[in-house]
Amino acid sequence: MGKLKASKKILEKSTETDVSRRRFITKTMAGAGATAAVFGAGKVNAADSNDNRPIKIPDEFALAAKTPPVTYDFPMNGAQVFARACKEEGLAALFCCPGNYNVVNAIAQQGIPTYSGRHEGAMCHAADAFTRVTGEVAAASGTEGPGFTDMICAIAAANAARSPVLVLASNMSINSEDTEAGIQLAYQQPTTEGLKKYGKRLTTPARVHEYAAYAFRQLRSGIPRPVHIDFPSEVYRAQFKTAADLAYYFDKTRYRTDSKPHPSPANVRAAVDLLKQAQRPIIVSSNGVFYARAWDALKSLAEKAQIPVVESGAMKGQFSDASPLSANASPGALASADVVMLVGQYCMPTVGEFAFGPDAKYIRVDPCAEDIGRNLPIDLGIVSCEKAALEVLADAMPKMNHDSWVAEIAAARKKFEDELEGYYKLGAGYADAVHPAVIARELADFLYRGNIPKEQTTVVSGGYGIARYTRRWLRGYRPGQIMNGAYQYGAIGPDVGYAVGVAAAVQNGISVQGPYKGHPVVCVTGDAGFGYTAMELETLSKYRLPVIVIVYNNNAWGTWTGNRNNNVALSIHLFQENLRYDKIGEALGAHGEYVTRPEQFRPALERSYKIAVAERRPAVINCQAKKEFWLRDQYPPGSLGKVEPGCMSYFH
Amino acid sequence: MGKGPLSVVREGLQGYADRGVFRGFSEVKAAGVPHAFRFEWLTKKPLLFCVDTEKGVLKFKNILPNLPRGSPMYVELRRFLSERSTSDVPTHRRIDPKRAELTCVNRNGNVSIGIQVKRNQFAYGVNRIVNVVHEIFVHLNDSYADYMWENFDLPQE
Numbered sequence: 001m002g003k004l005k006a007s008k009k010i011l012e013k014s015t016e017t018d019v020s021r022r023r024f025i026t027k028t029m030a031g032a033g034a035t036a037a038v039f040g041a042g043k044v045n046a047a048d049s050n051d052n053r054p055i056k057i058p059d060e061f062a063l064a065a066k067t068p069p070v071t072y073d074f075p076m077n078g079a080q081v082f083a084r085a086c087k088e089e090g091l092a093a094l095f096c097c098p099g100n101y102n103v104v105n106a107i108a109q110q111g112i113p114t115y116s117g118r119h120e121g122a123m124c125h126a127a128d129a130f131t132r133v134t135g136e137v138a139a140a141s142g143t144e145g146p147g148f149t150d151m152i153c154a155i156a157a158a159n160a161a162r163s164p165v166l167v168l169a170s171n172m173s174i175n176s177e178d179t180e181a182g183i184q185l186a187y188q189q190p191t192t193e194g195l196k197k198y199g200k201r202l203t204t205p206a207r208v209h210e211y212a213a214y215a216f217r218q219l220r221s222g223i224p225r226p227v228h229i230d231f232p233s234e235v236y237r238a239q240f241k242t243a244a245d246l247a248y249y250f251d252k253t254r255y256r257t258d259s260k261p262h263p264s265p266a267n268v269r270a271a272v273d274l275l276k277q278a279q280r281p282i283i284v285s286s287n288g289v290f291y292a293r294a295w296d297a298l299k300s301l302a303e304k305a306q307i308p309v310v311e312s313g314a315m316k317g318q319f320s321d322a323s324p325l326s327a328n329a330s331p332g333a334l335a336s337a338d339v340v341m342l343v344g345q346y347c348m349p350t351v352g353e354f355a356f357g358p359d360a361k362y363i364r365v366d367p368c369a370e371d372i373g374r375n376l377p378i379d380l381g382i383v384s385c386e387k388a389a390l391e392v393l394a395d396a397m398p399k400m401n402h403d404s405w406v407a408e409i410a411a412a413r414k415k416f417e418d419e420l421e422g423y424y425k426l427g428a429g430y431a432d433a434v435h436p437a438v439i440a441r442e443l444a445d446f447l448y449r450g451n452i453p454k455e456q457t458t459v460v461s462g463g464y465g466i467a468r469y470t471r472r473w474l475r476g477y478r479p480g481q482i483m484n485g486a487y488q489y490g491a492i493g494p495d496v497g498y499a500v501g502v503a504a505a506v507q508n509g510i511s512v513q514g515p516y517k518g519h520p521v522v523c524v525t526g527d528a529g530f531g532y533t534a535m536e537l538e539t540l541s542k543y544r545l546p547v548i549v550i551v552y553n554n555n556a557w558g559t560w561t562g563n564r565n566n567n568v569a570l571s572i573h574l575f576q577e578n579l580r581y582d583k584i585g586e587a588l589g590a591h592g593e594y595v596t597r598p599e600q601f602r603p604a605l606e607r608s609y610k611i612a613v614a615e616r617r618p619a620v621i622n623c624q625a626k627k628e629f630w631l632r633d634q635y636p637p638g639s640l641g642k643v644e645p646g647c648m649s650y651f652h
Numbered sequence: 653m654g655k656g657p658l659s660v661v662r663e664g665l666q667g668y669a670d671r672g673v674f675r676g677f678s679e680v681k682a683a684g685v686p687h688a689f690r691f692e693w694l695t696k697k698p699l700l701f702c703v704d705t706e707k708g709v710l711k712f713k714n715i716l717p718n719l720p721r722g723s724p725m726y727v728e729l730r731r732f733l734s735e736r737s738t739s740d741v742p743t744h745r746r747i748d749p750k751r752a753e754l755t756c757v758n759r760n761g762n763v764s765i766g767i768q769v770k771r772n773q774f775a776y777g778v779n780r781i782v783n784v785v786h787e788i789f790v791h792l793n794d795s796y797a798d799y800m801w802e803n804f805d806l807p808q809e
Binding site for chain 2: 279280331334335336351352355357358359376377408464468486490492559561562632637638639640641642643648
């Protein structure tokens with residue numbers, strides 16, 4: 001009896017303090033070009049009775065926004081020397097949790113947009129996503145042992161995606177090495193073995209600037225991947241009165257070069273010969289085209305020689321899907337290609353993983369010779385910066401006509417889209433829950449065929465089962481429009497963390513996100529993935545990052561179907577049913593929608609978008625589905641696969 | 653004096669091996685067929701390519717396991733193969749019925765897919781059956797991912 005009373009009391013208390021939907025009354029904060037802190041000073045009104053306390057952004061955020069950035073000069077400590085190098089190298093953002101204070105503070109105080117979240121892993125995912133939609137270097141930071149190891153999955157994902165993420169972590173002191181004195185000491189560098197391009201525990205304070213140079217030389221050359229630097233206190237606390245106290249201290253023009261490899265004339269002639277002889281040539285545009293900012297050269301070559309383009313990689317949109325030469329949504333035509341030119345395909349498929357036929361010849365353009373020929377045998381390898389190669393080839397290729405091939409691409413696109421329409425009609429017919437085809441099609445209609453320009457919205461394309469549908473409908477019309485969440489590493493769960501990074505890029509109008517500065521972002525995820533990083537809704541809300549998070553809630557991990565005939569194992573793959581992820585969003589300052597029928601999705605999306613625009617508040621649209629939608633015999637078309645490259649690709 | 657049919661077939665297959673399309677390519681003995689080749693391609697599961705030049709048959713034996721005769725997937729496969737000779741398929745991917753015909757045999761759920769070569773068109777036959785099997789696997793990865801996970805140990809993620 002006593003227990004019951006206590007439970008009731010707890011329930012009542014819970015109800016009293018439960019956060020109902022509140023409206024943020026803050027005006028849209030000034031322009032997305034400002035640093036993250038500008039978005040502070042938000043308030044939530046206390047509209048409810050019962051002393052229901054409002055969610056409020058602390059006044060300190062506004063204060064931070066008003067504080068002018070500092071410029072470091074001697075005398076400096078080790079953290080400031082490193083932070084100054086980051087500033088001079090154009091580090092575009094920092095995502096962190098508290099910890100590694102000296103370095104983080106020194107970076108933030110220089111005015112580099114800095115975001116602090118709820119989990120170092122999510123923040124590292126945010127840094128990865130930021131680079132994938134801007135092409136700029138972003139940093140992630142965590143504290144000593146636990147904060148650092150929290151980032152491991154994200155470092156691995158960034159490594160697989162070939163993202164230039166600068167991973168920073170404090171790491172106790174050299175003096176106490178091996179002693180376990182205090183807490184949190186860990187050997188960090190061996191932990192990231194195989195997950196990075198370069199890493200170093202700094203041990204000689206006077207070389208701190210030299211190792212900043214090592215880091216950025218690696219981040220800004222060749223094939224990008226994470227760089228991991230760990231800082232013992234002797235380094236970040238070291239004092240340097242003048243440049244003479246540092247062993248190496250000179251400008252970036254002296255410690256690295258922006259020079260890029262160009263294709264040899266013989267390689268260009270061979271490529272032109274192959275492409276001229278081809279009846280059905282195709283270009284695969286991947287990461288390297290994005291990082292080399294080679295989209296204009298790609299367009300020039302494709303249009304001059306009338307060569308279709310299909311995309312793969314960790315981000316999409318380098319070649320507009322509005323072009324008749326886009327083969328992203330023409331999976332049925334890929335097997336017809338006779339010459340395939342892979343440009344900047346850093347993560348290579350093996351034979352059979354791409355849909356090109358067994359007779360296709362391959363040209364591969366890559367800035368690093370070491371990787372050319374790996375996995376997929378080549379007919380011609382070209383060591384070159386992607387932009388240089390595409391520019392030279394655009395000049396060297398004659399104007400060509402491949403009308404019948406382009407018509408085949410168009411016919412395959414039509415067939416694919418007709419198939420999607422069939423899926424949508426089936427999905428819309430399942431009236432008691434929201435089918436993934438409904439979400440995918442309605443979202444695409446809203447983004448590309450509604451009232452907003454089709455190139456405007458940057459999308460975090462995440463999720464597992466839901467992504468097998470949404471990828472088919474999502475399109476890229478400009479560079480950096482789609483962040484391909486699960487690319488290569490296939491992590492389930494980073495999506496809301498990714499959304500922080502993408503929204504930060506859009507909020508600040510960094511790089512190719514400049515023209516779309518401040519616009520709402522859309523994030524697609526599943527209920528399993530949402531569980532990992534959902535607390536970052538608080539980060540989104542705190543920084544006024546207007547992301548609409550669409551959660552496909554089918555009460556299960558996507559893996560349940562493979563275990564459906566095992567009575568014991570099946571429960572491993574299931575959650576409680578009908579969970580209210582929208583209320584988690586509301587409790588953390590977001591707008592929440594719970595959608596249980598197909599016709600409710602579009603209005604919920606429109607309401608969320610309006611709130612995102614007007615109040616700069618994130619939203620969670622909790623789409624109640626059912627796990628049986630993956631069963632083809634009960635709910636056709638069931639779970640779907642993929643064809644790569646193109647709109648569905650995420651392995652390579 | 654032209655090459656014999658077996659040499660033509662061997663050369664055609666060897667060409668794919670030389671270009672790195674097939675891996676672990678070798679000529680092997682197999683029960684019930686005059687000639688056979690084994691290699692890996694498309695998945696990690698080795699494939700057995702059987703050749704009977706007398707009958708003009710080239711066949712990927714038991715290439716698709718666990719596919720009941722009456723299953724929707726098998727019905728779709730049969731339809732896909734029958735359409736390979738129609739004008740719905742681009743010319744460069746079409747099977748010319750004057751030169752060859754596709755075959756499909758289901759024994760206890762194990763499906764063999766082959767091509768019946770006409771008029772000694774063995775080079776054509778090798779090229780077409782290899783391309784058709786490639787297209788089948790592209791389609792299976794797209795529409796029957798669960799079948800591929802369960803039967804070819806492809807990653808479920």
